[in-house]
Amino acid sequence: MKTSHSLSFSKLGCIKGGRQLFKNVDCTLEAGNWLHVAGANGVGKTSLLRMVCGLAPIESGHIFWNGLPIQTQSENFRHDLCYLGHLNALQESMTVDENLAFTSALGGMTPDRLKTQEVLTQFGLRGRGKQLVRHLSQGQKRRVALSRLVLSPAKLWVLDEPYVAMDEAGIGLLANLIADHLSKGGMAVLTSHQRVAIGQIPAQMLELQAQ
Amino acid sequence: MKTSHSLSFSKLGCIKGGRQLFKNVDCTLEAGNWLHVAGANGVGKTSLLRMVCGLAPIESGHIFWNGLPIQTQSENFRHDLCYLGHLNALQESMTVDENLAFTSALGGMTPDRLKTQEVLTQFGLRGRGKQLVRHLSQGQKRRVALSRLVLSPAKLWVLDEPYVAMDEAGIGLLANLIADHLSKGGMAVLTSHQRVAIGQIPAQMLELQAQ
Amino acid sequence: MSTSLKPMALGYVLLAVLRREVSLGMRQKGEVLTPLVFFVVIASLFPLGVGPESALLLRMAPGVLWVSALLAAMLSLQRMFATDYADGSLEQMALSTTPLALLVLAKALAHFVLAGLPLVFMAPVLGLQFGLDTRALGILMLSLLLGTPTLSLIGSIGAALTLGVRGAGVLLSLLILPLYIPVLIFGAGAVEADAAGLSIGGHLSLMAALLVLSLFFSPLATAAALRISLE
Amino acid sequence: MSTSLKPMALGYVLLAVLRREVSLGMRQKGEVLTPLVFFVVIASLFPLGVGPESALLLRMAPGVLWVSALLAAMLSLQRMFATDYADGSLEQMALSTTPLALLVLAKALAHFVLAGLPLVFMAPVLGLQFGLDTRALGILMLSLLLGTPTLSLIGSIGAALTLGVRGAGVLLSLLILPLYIPVLIFGAGAVEADAAGLSIGGHLSLMAALLVLSLFFSPLATAAALRISLE
Amino acid sequence: MKTRVIHWFKFASPQNFYYLAGKMWPWFAGLATVLALAGLWISFFVAPIDAQQGQGYRIIFVHVPASQMSMFIYLVMAGWAGFGLAFNTRLSGMMASALAPTGALFAFLSLVTGALWGKPMWGAWWVWDARLTSELILLFLYLGFLALQASIDDPRRADKACAILALVGAVNVPIIYFSVKWWNTLHQGASVSMKGASMATPMLMGMLIMVLAFWMYTIAITLVRVRSIILDRERHTDWVKHAVA
Amino acid sequence: MQWLSVADFLNMGGYAFYVWGSFGITAAVVVIEILQVRAQRREILRNLFSQSESEDDLHQKPL
Numbered sequence A, B: 001m002k003t004s005h006s007l008s009f010s011k012l013g014c015i016k017g018g019r020q021l022f023k024n025v026d027c028t029l030e031a032g033n034w035l036h037v038a039g040a041n042g043v044g045k046t047s048l049l050r051m052v053c054g055l056a057p058i059e060s061g062h063i064f065w066n067g068l069p070i071q072t073q074s075e076n077f078r079h080d081l082c083y084l085g086h087l088n089a090l091q092e093s094m095t096v097d098e099n100l101a102f103t104s105a106l107g108g109m110t111p112d113r114l115k116t117q118e119v120l121t122q123f124g125l126r127g128r129g130k131q132l133v134r135h136l137s138q139g140q141k142r143r144v145a146l147s148r149l150v151l152s153p154a155k156l157w158v159l160d161e162p163y164v165a166m167d168e169a170g171i172g173l174l175a176n177l178i179a180d181h182l183s184k185g186g187m188a189v190l191t192s193h194q195r196v197a198i199g200q201i202p203a204q205m206l207e208l209q210a211q
Numbered sequence C, D: 001m002s003t004s005l006k007p008m009a010l011g012y013v014l015l016a017v018l019r020r021e022v023s024l025g026m027r028q029k030g031e032v033l034t035p036l037v038f039f040v041v042i043a044s045l046f047p048l049g050v051g052p053e054s055a056l057l058l059r060m061a062p063g064v065l066w067v068s069a070l071l072a073a074m075l076s077l078q079r080m081f082a083t084d085y086a087d088g089s090l091e092q093m094a095l096s097t098t099p100l101a102l103l104v105l106a107k108a109l110a111h112f113v114l115a116g117l118p119l120v121f122m123a124p125v126l127g128l129q130f131g132l133d134t135r136a137l138g139i140l141m142l143s144l145l146l147g148t149p150t151l152s153l154i155g156s157i158g159a160a161l162t163l164g165v166r167g168a169g170v171l172l173s174l175l176i177l178p179l180y181i182p183v184l185i186f187g188a189g190a191v192e193a194d195a196a197g198l199s200i201g202g203h204l205s206l207m208a209a210l211l212v213l214s215l216f217f218s219p220l221a222t223a224a225a226l227r228i229s230l231e
Numbered sequence E: 001m002k003t004r005v006i007h008w009f010k011f012a013s014p015q016n017f018y019y020l021a022g023k024m025w026p027w028f029a030g031l032a033t034v035l036a037l038a039g040l041w042i043s044f045f046v047a048p049i050d051a052q053q054g055q056g057y058r059i060i061f062v063h064v065p066a067s068q069m070s071m072f073i074y075l076v077m078a079g080w081a082g083f084g085l086a087f088n089t090r091l092s093g094m095m096a097s098a099l100a101p102t103g104a105l106f107a108f109l110s111l112v113t114g115a116l117w118g119k120p121m122w123g124a125w126w127v128w129d130a131r132l133t134s135e136l137i138l139l140f141l142y143l144g145f146l147a148l149q150a151s152i153d154d155p156r157r158a159d160k161a162c163a164i165l166a167l168v169g170a171v172n173v174p175i176i177y178f179s180v181k182w183w184n185t186l187h188q189g190a191s192v193s194m195k196g197a198s199m200a201t202p203m204l205m206g207m208l209i210m211v212l213a214f215w216m217y218t219i220a221i222t223l224v225r226v227r228s229i230i231l232d233r234e235r236h237t238d239w240v241k242h243a244v245a
Numbered sequence F: 001m002q003w004l005s006v007a008d009f010l011n012m013g014g015y016a017f018y019v020w021g022s023f024g025i026t027a028a029v030v031v032i033e034i035l036q037v038r039a040q041r042r043e044i045l046r047n048l049f050s051q052s053e054s055e056d057d058l059h060q061k062p063l
């Protein structure tokens, strides 16, 4: 089994509505590191992340995972990937537990009650398992969404503004979680307007510039 | 005409799902000041703000606007109020201009093209008037939503996590906007997990504690 | 700025809402066309289900056309408030100084213009396919013209009540279809009565009464329902 | 953990999606009831629109019942993917290791269980009201049982194509109603053919063929459409 | 092998096609005019009166071409759509969306001229005949395509979505046609036969020429429309700025 | 020549409404389509020309 992974962009470009958002983005991320995609509002961070996940088509340039273009190995790549976007992907009229169980099932795993409870406790949501997501606060929803990270076996985390709506404790928690993931040879790509330190690991910065 | 306004809570309490979120909240806000409602995720900040706006019923205690309970003068109060919640209140399939025009019309004002353009420029969205909101980035949407503040004649701004999704420049912009509003005798109630200074005006803090 | 809006200003807001709705509707060119085409498609389903026998089709025609029009008008009801609700505009409307009932009235009128009126003009074409004669076609149009605004107005209550409810579409239909029944009975009844040589004055004046009644009450009910949905 | 899911694991995911959908549907008790009640209401509109003549009603019955069932099943299509799209779950499904077509198939099946199956069991009750005899009722049920899964499957394509589009409900109907026509013709045709003393083997086997065809093709088309909507 | 594929796609690039279409469409338009004039002449002055239908049969000269075109265009459209999905060429989607309005119009014309013919011949504007009904459904399919195209604001997404719809429709057209046919014949025997009298040669000639004229017209108008679409879609590229400067 | 007079030609053996209606509507549809295509092209060209003006706006850096 392969142990070390790498993600790299080569001459990546994006055009939205006839406007060049960015072009010729080159960058390589090795296992154990994280990439902070930064830039002003509307510069194209979310667009970049969606291309990385294969949700948006790549118009120019290439994205490689372990040296191969992601399009040619989409199943493989999806298995290594966990994406969290602006949206929480939680069903409002289902309970927290049900949502987590479904998340596990999608990844092909049997939902594990004990594990789930542990994760909820870790995210400060102890005893909320039976509560409907609709009744959670904004930050609590974000926490549930983030707990997906713990339950997933993915190597590469792609997080779009993960700190949004989180209080200080929550941000610290998440940073520790990412640091932990990196120390195990994982990788993370994230956007945020807040500069949050991830353990001792320096961020690899990718500053997008308005063209 | 009255020139000075005041907002005050007396023994305000909130119960959600049989759980006491907060109780006996007392506080008075005078014109030219702002209230920072702070607290951990799920402590009840949003719930409090929605009660202030009259969107959620007040279960215990009172909220006074200019000394009168808000329920007894709801039309008056609504005229003095501008609320911005977690949601942006933008129609995704309408353009930015149309959304703003509609916002003005709702307030009983003729939409003013020049004014609108000026506001968009102010918010870094020059030339975006004809773009569909669906195609804006998260931060750009938030900016459009916030531009409602400038277009509204309201005295009291109630803002739920206004800095979310905004880049640094955007946060600075908003802080200035609020400072300006306060200096003209306005008032603001806001929640945020980021401590952002509003001009030279010290925040009146309302720290909610988990019960 | 005064605390309470002047009547003129009220009229202005009403117009602004109407204009916004109609322009939103026109934006997607499909918006006006789809209820129309839906009307045509659904009316054409019946011959396909029942068979091509023309005598039978002629007998069924007024009922089938009215039911189809009613369904076409109803299907587009759901989005009367849905997007405004989802994106928070509705909260803003509820907080605005304009009486909510007025805004609601404007929205119902816009719905009639976008979804009801086109049906009135399409009905004769479908009538021809079922073999109705000119006189019957005229009465069909008249009855639809009197009936569809009522459908929009009554429908707005349902749209408001089912806001934010999962499965709103079906629930909505369920709530308002029973309320639509009088309109259907008098509307289709007028065409059939005339075909049977009876006078249709009674039918039409009852429909007019329904219209006036709903013009008055439904905005109030809708506004109340909206406030409940927003709570 | 292996890179590619085992067939058993696939089956497990399929079941999980089915269970989630059905439990979501059952959550709002209305969810299962509303298509059903819609079916009843809409089928009852016809006697009101057409008049109480029993011979006419009997002749109309298979067609009207099938059209009503079709409309009832169709109305609930729209939310097949809508909430998952709005809250981002759909992105997660598209990114999951399970083939999207399989997830889609599960969702279509759930739609059949929630919206189609109840209609099958309600149909005889309505048929009685129109005066159909026991034999005709049986055939009506059989044809609905064979036909409604096809409706869910074909419908899923439309639901995926209209995702995130304003006025999706009406557009969806417009897109798929023409595609529903063969099912309607054979379904209602079977009941009518039997009433006319003809054999219905042909009708039923054609419906089965349609089912197999759509079971195979529609998940693929739907998955492709979903990926496009997510772009 | 690979270079060949690339070469092929270059040939189908919107830019090249824009110029190609610009050169071609006047020829097709000219041909359409000439053929239409000739066809009209034959329709009204050469073709003799029909023994059974009198002068009313002359509707055939617009009815049949319109009906045929409406069906062919759908096939061509679905072909382009499928090609676009398979090879991800931008031009295909543009061609499909350029064809759709014309196809819908011909379907509409087929229905209207058919109805205008039906009234004097059958005494009814409309009967639920298999062919008529399936033409009506074809019009619905076109309208669905157009409505979907209009509702999705990102043109490339719209192209792909419409391609799927067109393909699904193409699979269904034969199914619909046969089901409708069976549906009708089950209930009533051959009450109406669409075959007119055995056709005289000038009639056949006239019809053929009119069909050709409609073809040419379709090609010309599609080329013009696709040129507009190309300009619109590629408005941010440099070549467009040169092209319109 | 099979027509006796212009009036006879116009009368179309009593089928004037139907025959001329068919040809008329076909001609009308063709003309409308041509006009629509032209209008569409003009509109697109106009947008293309006005585009260069708004270009500066659009390429403004966000703040």
Ligand code: HEM
Pocket: E060, E063, E064, E067, E068, E110, E111, E112, E113, E114, E115, E117, E118, E119, E121, E125, E126, E131, E132, E133, E135, E136, E194, E195, E196
């Ligand atoms: C709304 C009514 C009608 C519609 C939708 C319609 C539709 C069609 C269609 C789809 C075709 C097929 C063209 C082909 O296969 O090449 C066609 C051909 C034809 N139609 Fe009609 N039609 C209608 C009414 C009529 C009427 C009233 C007549 C004459 C009494 C008529 C006579 C013909 C003839 C002679 C052909 C050519 C036959 C052939 O090529 O096999 N149609 N029509």
Ligand SMILES: Nc1ncnc2c1ncn2[C@@H]1O[C@H](COP(=O)(O)OP(=O)(O)OP(=O)(O)O)[C@@H](O)[C@H]1O
Pocket: A016, A017, A018, A019, A021, A039, A040, A041, A042, A043, A044, A045, A046, A047, A048, B131, B135, B136, B137, B138, B139, B140, B165, B167
């Ligand atoms: N159809 C379109 N027409 C014009 N511009 C578009 C279109 N679609 C997207 N854009 C632009 O593309 C950019 C997309 O930005 P994206 O969402 O990737 O930004 P972001 O860097 O994530 O910003 P934020 O920090 O606000 O989340 C925005 O500037 C948006 O206005």
Ligand SMILES: Nc1ncnc2c1ncn2[C@@H]1O[C@H](COP(=O)(O)OP(=O)(O)OP(=O)(O)O)[C@@H](O)[C@H]1O
Pocket: A131, A135, A136, A137, A138, A139, A140, A165, A167, B016, B017, B018, B019, B021, B039, B040, B041, B042, B043, B044, B045, B046, B047, B048
């Ligand atoms: N029906 C319910 N049952 C149990 N708890 C509920 C129910 N409805 C709401 N709550 C709780 O009430 C609180 C509402 O919090 P609110 O949204 O006001 O929090 P907040 O302070 O705005 O948090 P955040 O910082 O995350 O936005 C949450 O803790 C939520 O779990």
Ligand SMILES: [Mg+2]
Pocket: A045, A046, A047, A160, B137, B138, B139
């Ligand atoms: Mg973003």
Ligand SMILES: [Mg+2]
Pocket: A137, A138, A139, B045, B046, B047, B160
């Ligand atoms: Mg909150």
